[in-house]
């Protein structure tokens with residue numbers, strides 16, 4: 161059935177083991193497997209979970225509930241909504257937090273459920289998404305958290321290169337270690353998890369520049385696409401094509417490349433900019449922008465060019481290639497493409513095991 165996304169398990173294993181080894185060699189003693197881009201796909205998450213990750217982390221509670229049977233502690237990556245506090249405490253071992261109002265709600269839910277909910281308190285070191293801004297006083301907030309009997313503060317963390325594109329450096333992450341030291345000294349406690357970010361921190365490991373004291377990372381894209389996300393470089397000994405998209409040709413015709421008539425808007429309300437290249441052999445594929453945006457996919461056959469897409473159709477310039485109706489075209493995909501494809505119910509999943 162097409163379109164489908166083909167998931168290559170041996171390649172994913174190679175990516176996971178390479179990254180886990182890199183982490184081990186750089187003082188990272190707990191590594192979270194981030195599964196959000198799997199959109200709840202239990203088979204792939206279960207496969208990846210066996211190679212040595214210490215926790216399974218996802219931004220959506222629904223996915224963590226689907227992964228209940230996977231024998232790793234579950235971490236909610238996105239700050240919990242106050243409205244989901246009861247369900248978070250029920251289904252999740254650890255959540256990342258920055259808001260006292262939500263932490264109070266988690267505390268109440270934990271007490272009611274006779275549990276202690278673990279939290280990692282997030283600091284914003286400049287990327288300006290989630291977290292307590294590092295320049296603001298935080299000791300008072302930590303003091304309040306320490307008094308909550310349903311909450312256990314098990315660590316602090318930061319997230320970079322998500323909104324502001326800020327690249328993690330030794331000095332930026334050192335700030336997190338300084339915060340840890342200050343909290344530990346003030347409250348005479350031990351914070352076991354100091355979480356130094358996501359796949360954008362991999363460069364620091366490769367260059368041996370991770371500050372001592374950072375002992376946790378939360379890795380997603382580097383595992384599934386073999387890419388560090390500070391500069392977009394490929395990580396040695398990993399695969400970028402563990403996920404491939406396959407789509408079927410439904411029409412092959414030679415037509416003018418420039419539309420005939422007065423040009424208004426395309427199906428997405430934009431005025432198309434089309435170059436006249438004379439007659440062109442074109443293929444129409446049964447996949448469209450509802451499944452994946454064309455800029456997020458690339459044909460494996462380098463002679464083929466994507467020239468456009470509407471919601472259900474993709475148009476390829478076949479050049480001199482001799483494809484027929486019913487042939488399958490394979491594409492590599494990037495991270496936004498993977499997210500969209502895995503989320504679409506119209507895209508089937510096949511597994512190379």
Ligand SMILES: Cc1ncc(COP(=O)(O)O)c(C=O)c1O
Nearest residue numbers: 194237319358359378379380381
């Ligand atoms: C808080 C948090 N940590 C870690 C990650 C993983 O990021 P990456 O896929 O770049 O490794 C994400 C995003 O998925 C996130 O939101």
